[in-house]
Amino acid sequence: MEEQLFTISVFTENRVTLLHQISMIFSRRCLNIDSLTVSACSIEGVHKFTITCYSTRPMMEHVVKQIEKRIDVIKAFLLTDSEILFQEVALYKVPTESVVNTDIEDIVRRHGARVLEIHPEYTVFEKTGHTDEIMELYAHLKPLGIRQFVRSGRVVVTRSSRELVDEFLEKRMKKLQD
Amino acid sequence: MEEMITGSEILIRSLADNGADCMFGYPGGQIMPVYDKIYNNLYGVRHYLARHEQGAIHAAEGYARATGKTGVVVTTSGPGAMNLLTGLADALMDSTPIVAISGQVGCSMLGKDAFQESDVISSVLPVTKWALQVRRAEDIAPAISRAFFIANSGRPGPVVIDLARDAQIGTAAYEKQEAPFIRSYDSDPEPEEGAIEEAARLLNAAERPLVLAGHGIMISGAEKALAELVEKAGLPVGCTMLGLSGIPSDHPQYVGMLGMHGNLGPNINTNRADVILAVGMRFDDRVTGDVRKYAPDAKIIHIDIDASEFDKMIKCDLHVHSDAKKALEALLPLAERKDRKAWRASFDKHRKIEEERVMARELACNAPDGKMLMGGVVRKVCEAFGNDAIVVTDVGQNQMFAVKYSRFNKSRSLISSGGLGTMGYGLPAAIGAKIGEPERPVVLFCGDGGLQMTIEELGMIMEYGVDVKIVLLNNNFLGNVRQWQHLFFSGRYSSTPMVNPDFRMLAGAYGIGAADVADASQLDAAIGEMKAHKGAFLLNVNIDETDMVFPMTPGGNGVDEILLNESEYYKPV
Numbered sequence: 001m002e003e004q005l006f007t008i009s010v011f012t013e014n015r016v017t018l019l020h021q022i023s024m025i026f027s028r029r030c031l032n033i034d035s036l037t038v039s040a041c042s043i044e045g046v047h048k049f050t051i052t053c054y055s056t057r058p059m060m061e062h063v064v065k066q067i068e069k070r071i072d073v074i075k076a077f078l079l080t081d082s083e084i085l086f087q088e089v090a091l092y093k094v095p096t097e098s099v100v101n102t103d104i105e106d107i108v109r110r111h112g113a114r115v116l117e118i119h120p121e122y123t124v125f126e127k128t129g130h131t132d133e134i135m136e137l138y139a140h141l142k143p144l145g146i147r148q149f150v151r152s153g154r155v156v157v158t159r160s161s162r163e164l165v166d167e168f169l170e171k172r173m174k175k176l177q178d
Numbered sequence: 179m180e181e182m183i184t185g186s187e188i189l190i191r192s193l194a195d196n197g198a199d200c201m202f203g204y205p206g207g208q209i210m211p212v213y214d215k216i217y218n219n220l221y222g223v224r225h226y227l228a229r230h231e232q233g234a235i236h237a238a239e240g241y242a243r244a245t246g247k248t249g250v251v252v253t254t255s256g257p258g259a260m261n262l263l264t265g266l267a268d269a270l271m272d273s274t275p276i277v278a279i280s281g282q283v284g285c286s287m288l289g290k291d292a293f294q295e296s297d298v299i300s301s302v303l304p305v306t307k308w309a310l311q312v313r314r315a316e317d318i319a320p321a322i323s324r325a326f327f328i329a330n331s332g333r334p335g336p337v338v339i340d341l342a343r344d345a346q347i348g349t350a351a352y353e354k355q356e357a358p359f360i361r362s363y364d365s366d367p368e369p370e371e372g373a374i375e376e377a378a379r380l381l382n383a384a385e386r387p388l389v390l391a392g393h394g395i396m397i398s399g400a401e402k403a404l405a406e407l408v409e410k411a412g413l414p415v416g417c418t419m420l421g422l423s424g425i426p427s428d429h430p431q432y433v434g435m436l437g438m439h440g441n442l443g444p445n446i447n448t449n450r451a452d453v454i455l456a457v458g459m460r461f462d463d464r465v466t467g468d469v470r471k472y473a474p475d476a477k478i479i480h481i482d483i484d485a486s487e488f489d490k491m492i493k494c495d496l497h498v499h500s501d502a503k504k505a506l507e508a509l510l511p512l513a514e515r516k517d518r519k520a521w522r523a524s525f526d527k528h529r530k531i532e533e534e535r536v537m538a539r540e541l542a543c544n545a546p547d548g549k550m551l552m553g554g555v556v557r558k559v560c561e562a563f564g565n566d567a568i569v570v571t572d573v574g575q576n577q578m579f580a581v582k583y584s585r586f587n588k589s590r591s592l593i594s595s596g597g598l599g600t601m602g603y604g605l606p607a608a609i610g611a612k613i614g615e616p617e618r619p620v621v622l623f624c625g626d627g628g629l630q631m632t633i634e635e636l637g638m639i640m641e642y643g644v645d646v647k648i649v650l651l652n653n654n655f656l657g658n659v660r661q662w663q664h665l666f667f668s669g670r671y672s673s674t675p676m677v678n679p680d681f682r683m684l685a686g687a688y689g690i691g692a693a694d695v696a697d698a699s700q701l702d703a704a705i706g707e708m709k710a711h712k713g714a715f716l717l718n719v720n721i722d723e724t725d726m727v728f729p730m731t732p733g734g735n736g737v738d739e740i741l742l743n744e745s746e747y748y749k750p751v
Contacts, residue, residue, distance in 0.1 A: 013362055017299055017309070024304050058489075065486035071308045071328055074362040172361045 001056040010049040011074040011165040035153030075165045086156040090134040092125045093148035111137040180351035185315030186211040192322035194221035202234040206254025209281030211346040229634035233606040235265025240610030243593045248275040248330045255281045256294030266336045267305040271597025275330035284343040298340040307335030315348035323355035331365035333484040369500040378512035384453035389415040394458015395424035400503035412518035416444030420596045423586035433525040437465040439578045442532045443525035449738040457481045458502040461491035471736030481505040545722030548697030552579035560584045567619040572604030572628030574658035576651045578727040580623035602631030608646045627656045636688040648716040653723040685716040692716040
């Protein structure tokens with residue numbers, strides 16, 4: 001079966017050990033997590049893990065169920081790119097002396113990048129976008145001599161009108177009241 | 179002002195308030211404040227001193243499996259906690275409710291490689307349902323309440339509370355806890371709308387339906403609902419190994435055990451059924467054989483409380499996400515009354531062949547040199563106890579013969595390590611079962627290999643006078659591995675012959691009654707002696723090492739591709 005890039009959104013309680021509880025479900029199958037972002041979400045007290053991973057759909061569906069089985073995990077969702085809006089951010093550090101001798105303005109404009117800091121020795125650019133866009137800028141800056149580069153994991157919102165976990169939480173609170 | 183008590187006392191009080199009447203454990207440096215309270219015998223929670231932490235947790239498992247209550251284990255930090263890992267993994271696989279309390283070094287020493295420090299939470303997460311480190315006395319009561327709730331609700335499992343020294347020696351007021359509400363955890367899911375109706379429709383339309391009953395029957399207390407449903411709708415029912423005793427062995431609709439060493443009828447007819455109703459079972463690979471050849475003609479309905487089991491091994495046609503009891507009770511009024519006599523009778527044909535071709539030899543129990551066969555010994559022992567004993571097994575051939583040749587009248591009568599297949603489980607689990615159910619006879623069937631893995635727990639029998647009847651099926655071999663070596667490794671018996679101690683003398687050293695049964699002619703009298711003996715007894719039975727477990731579905735075969743003996747496949751008519 002063909003592998004593709006999946007995005008998994010995991011909503012959890014804000015506790016220690018959650019990262020371990022989630023990552024062990026991947027490592028058990030020797031699945032390599034491609035990227036990982038953890039932050040608060042729009043619901044107070046709920047944390048959101050956004051994980052990307054190359055695998056097959058049956059494998060990912062089962063991983064999601066086993067993640068969800070963990071007591072402190074509220075809900076997990078398997079998403080494909082068509083269901084989400086997503087971005088990554090990247091930082092590029094290049095020597096300032098090589099920047100001044102190129103058409104850097106054109107590069108920055110064309111790629112929608114911005115300059116974060118200019119230091120006598122180095123200049124740092126920032127670019128937000130999809131992986132391929134970030135790597136395109138990387139290719140343009142490479143001849144200048146990239147000294148440092150970092151790309152974040154995905155941040156994702158879904159094309160649904162609310163957080164995907166809302167319905168589940170409402171159901172649970174109703175059960176509590178009953 | 180409210181009385182301030184230490185965290186250690188809060189712990190014991192919390193255990194009592196959550197229904198614990200005993201715990202199994204082993205003291206050590208970082209749990210001493212708790213043991214200081216155990217010394218006072220507070221709140222009616224008795225403590226049983228195991229001889230090894232692994233023994234303690236298997237005893238707690240046996241207690242939990244026999245009673246349905248949560249088994250409690252207490253250990254020290256570091257090595258004490260690490261010795262729990264096998265038992266935790268076992269309990270997770272077999273859905274056994276356990277709360278394990280491990281001592282931990284003081285908070286200021288965490289992460290500094292302190293003496294007997296280990297990263298307990300990280301180590302146990304993959305083998306527990308939930309785990310939490312508690313660092314303050316005031317957090318103990320809520321943590322214990324949550325631990326018991328999680329361990330023994332939904333699909334039960336083991337929980338670890340790692341209790342830092344600060345929490346044990348700190349003080350707080352004790353507050354009795356309400357039953358916790360955990361928003362992220364729905365312990366009692368409702369079946370999807372229409373799922374029960376659809377299940378009834380499939381069942382009612384079936385001509386060759388088969389029920390596969392698992393451990394979930396007993397965990398949810400669905401024994402009565404299962405019996406009523408299969409009687410009303412004329413459904414044949416087979417049990418997984420852990421599902422055995424969920425329905426009496428002599429129930430007219432019961433057709434045998436499923437799986438690699440199961441009975442011919444239910445395995446053959448799995449692949450002839452047109453509808454399968456799988457209840458509280460998880461299509462373990464030992465049940466299914468090659469999944470690509472499994473139940474090709476059947477619509478499969480899967481009832482389970484654990485949604486992660488759906489479509490994991492076998493793609494099913496209908497999922498009912500609920501505990502077994504709730505689902506079966508809802509299904510009962512919708513099921514049409516049918517007798518399905520011809521289909522039910524088709525199982526008997528296979529049973530008869532199995533009785534003649536496989537079981538008759540075992541039950542005759544005669545091998546060269548007066549040696550005995552395991553199946554016959556098991557049947558005689560069980561009958562001596564009126565088929566009312568709690569049967570505990572170790573792992574291996576002893577286990578397969580014990581589960582196949584025992585008969586069960588009552589629920590929760592088989593305690594065996596299923597998913598993990600943990601050798602050494604049997605002796606401590608039998609001790610825990612007897613402590614949990616003191617009125618019921620407890621019989622342990624074990625091999626010479628498994629018994630020696632946790633034989634130190636004879637000490638617990640001696641100290642507490644636990645009346646466990648130990649039937650040692652002794653072939654001086656690791657018999658199951660030997661069987662596989664014989665069948666699949668050209669009879670090269672690598673590291674499977676065992677040089678054994680004198681087990682009768684060993685039992686004697688612990689003050690336990692014992693008898694050697696060297697010859698088949700002595701067996702009946704020896705069983706009688708064991709039964710009449712007040713207190714624990716070890717029967718050391720001289721088993722023929724060439725005895726092998728059949729029928730057998732070798733790995734990679736379909737569920738209906740079954741060996742009757744080492745060279746002949748069963749060819750059903």
